[in-house]
Amino acid sequence: MLVNPEVDKVLNQFAKFVIDESRLNLARDNKAGGDLYNTIGGQVSKTSKGFKLILEMEDYGKFQDKGVKGDDPSKVSPNAKITGQQAPNAPYRFGSGSKSGTFKDFVKRMSIFAKQKNIRFRETKTVNGKKVSTGRFAKGGFDSVGYIIASNIYNRGIKPSMFFTKPFEAAFKRLPQELIEAYSVGIEKQIQVNITKK
Numbered sequence: 001m002l003v004n005p006e007v008d009k010v011l012n013q014f015a016k017f018v019i020d021e022s023r024l025n026l027a028r029d030n031k032a033g034g035d036l037y038n039t040i041g042g043q044v045s046k047t048s049k050g051f052k053l054i055l056e057m058e059d060y061g062k063f064q065d066k067g068v069k070g071d072d073p074s075k076v077s078p079n080a081k082i083t084g085q086q087a088p089n090a091p092y093r094f095g096s097g098s099k100s101g102t103f104k105d106f107v108k109r110m111s112i113f114a115k116q117k118n119i120r121f122r123e124t125k126t127v128n129g130k131k132v133s134t135g136r137f138a139k140g141g142f143d144s145v146g147y148i149i150a151s152n153i154y155n156r157g158i159k160p161s162m163f164f165t166k167p168f169e170a171a172f173k174r175l176p177q178e179l180i181e182a183y184s185v186g187i188e189k190q191i192q193v194n195i196t197k198k
Contacts, residue, residue: 008044010179011053014171015042018055021167029161036061040164057164063092065164070157071095077152086157094154103154110153111146119145 019040026037039058044051067087070076071094076083113119121138124131 007051007179008046010176011044011051014175015044015053015055017171017174018042018164018167021170022057022164025161025163025167029163036064055168061164063158064161066090066092066162067160068158069093070153070155072155073157075151075155077148080152080156082152082156084156086159090157090160094157103150106154107143107147107150109146110150111143114145114149115142119149121145 019042022040023037035058039056040061041057042053042055044053046052067090069087069090069092070085073083073085119142121140121144123134123136123138125134126132
């Protein structure tokens, strides 16, 4: 049977694997910047009943991981690169009222994003029946761009990335069988995943 120092080592390895792989997944998806990447963390502590493993990340990580169902995909702009319901089976949904914040706040964040990425409207002209860009900027500032981006995301939803879930499940499968058997009530229920603002 695994003794306490071995359990501590196994759980620390578990946490390190989940954290490292989650961050790697974010980096692969070009989403490594910001608070989410930096706030993924974990800690193992000794309790009177054994050990406690807590995994943490910024609050919005759960939405990026599990996805968010769009409010109404039919309202997505026909010019959008991404259309259709992105997360039909997600546990979260835009417009459900279950998360604090307003659409106005979301638009503001998307306006800031548009400015950071220099996303601008472009003039178009029709050539052989098809619209093509002239390469020149059109009227409309970053606030207008932010509104369109926010509206499209709100209505189509956010596709699940599983950046955290996949490493967690993979790490769980690698746990020693004797550790799982020692905690007959189910070790998966004893691993606490804190989705919190750190």
